[in-house]
Amino acid sequence: MQESTRPVDDIGLVEPKTKHFSETLALASGSELHGFDIVYETYGELNKECSNAILICHALSGNHHAAGYHSTQDKKSGWWNNVIGPNKAIDTNRFFVVSPNNIGGCSGSTGPLTIDPVTNSPYGPDFPLVTVKDWVKTQAMLADKLGIDVWSVIIGGSLGGMQCLEWSISYPHRVKHAFIIAAAAKLSTQNIAFNEVARQAIRTDQNFNGGHYYESNSKPELGLMLARMLGHITYLSDDALDEKFGRDLRDGEIKFGYEAEFQIESYLRYQAKTFVERFDANSYLLLTKVLDYFDPAGDTRGSLSKAMAPATAKFLIISFSSDWRFSPECSQEMVSALLDANKRVSYIEIQSAQGHDSFLMPIPRYHQVLKTALDRIAKELGLS
């Protein structure tokens, strides 16, 4: 994309930054990480009072690159470019936005691809399993380094929403507002089942080699492709797929073979192939586990309302009508718990056809809700 053709409400070129943490990180699993890096991006300016900071928590396959472009040649912007930017819902003229990449991923922060200082080779499958709580801890350490004591808002969709929820419990006084979008307080049994199929696809790939595949030239690509194809189907709705592809054929006729014949087949294969180029299988395995383990009510004998007791944030919970992976019922469960715990909360179910992926889509009502809520917060904070 040429600099001159970029819309004025785009953030423009952005550059990832890295913070190194030399301390040993004690993880929920009992394992330790001896030093780690967090890669992150920031958009907008932190004001003098440090009161205008927003934290963006990314979902499973997301990363720190939430908005703008890395170079003028970039065809694709950051994953939430339709929400973050000057005069957009998350207005970078008023707010200072921080978007970190979580550890365990494969986009720059310490993860399975990183060289383990002890063995001098990549962690690979030996990278310790982490939890949402661990992530939130590292995000808090990053906030300390950036001089941010309190986030005006923490926003996240899907797995990112789980991080918002955890923040409000783990660091209640550091979160003023939590926007939890298309998320759940725990995965449903069906969701864990989908994750298990994805993991089996990767782990039974003949190139997987117990996760030690960096040394050889062949990665478990087929397994990761299958995992992604399965995931992708569950992130969309039946209606959305039907509208986009129907039963359309690539070549206009049935050829009685196993090559991709229907448009949906070639779409899935293409999406999976692009995904495999940018994503590491060990990270994917680990991230599905992070999802499975999340259950803050587990610490309070199953009572989410008791788990939410420490929270002081004001909550905005958003769900999407066609999302069957993180259904409106999952959001309503959080709302009930927050009502039960006497917390301040608003809830809206947005009508949409695009399934779980709706949270990434420019749905006018959805963006209006985000913008209205953030305008209100900006007004309360006295941000011009």
Added chain:
Amino acid sequence: MILRTDQALIAEWIRPNSRVLDLGCGDGTLMAHLQKNRHVNGYGLEINEENIVQCIHKGVDVIQTDLDKGLSEFKKESFDYVIMTQTLQAIYYPDKLLKEMTRVGREAIVTFPNMGHWKNRLQLALTGRMPKSKTLPYEWYNTPNIHLFTLSDFERLCDKINIKISDRSTVDKEHHSSIGMRLLPNLLGEIAIYRFQKKY
């Protein structure tokens, strides 16, 4: 923010610093007023997306809710007041919701358009067609007001489902009250306002 007269009357009945649940809160005007002037806290329940956005804009905590599904999210007596302005007539099971209101709130307040007002009676008697008015502007086939009733109907139902009425007021369409309305509320009152609670 301009309150309707029935809302203004309700606002006078609400004790400062109390906890309020507003059923069918619309654009949040009443809750915003109560938060600002009576320092109440609580939530509005609303089904319409545009209204929910307006509530968020006003800083009113709002939960998207279908009132026909009841108030099971809320614990017994978890609010000082459960209020509902001009919504009861659009509810599938008014009797069930009234009982729910007195379960969740120590006190409940409703306002509704009075079908027994003399103009409605006269329209039906003279034209033989369903009455239309400023407060009931719809045709019979497209009205959201599926349960039209009178003050007498309401009071009989309350008696039947063990609800004790503690206050009653009526206003006209200009939202004035008069001596006549106090004497013959079911004939002269256009909008009824009731305060009630569970009978113990």
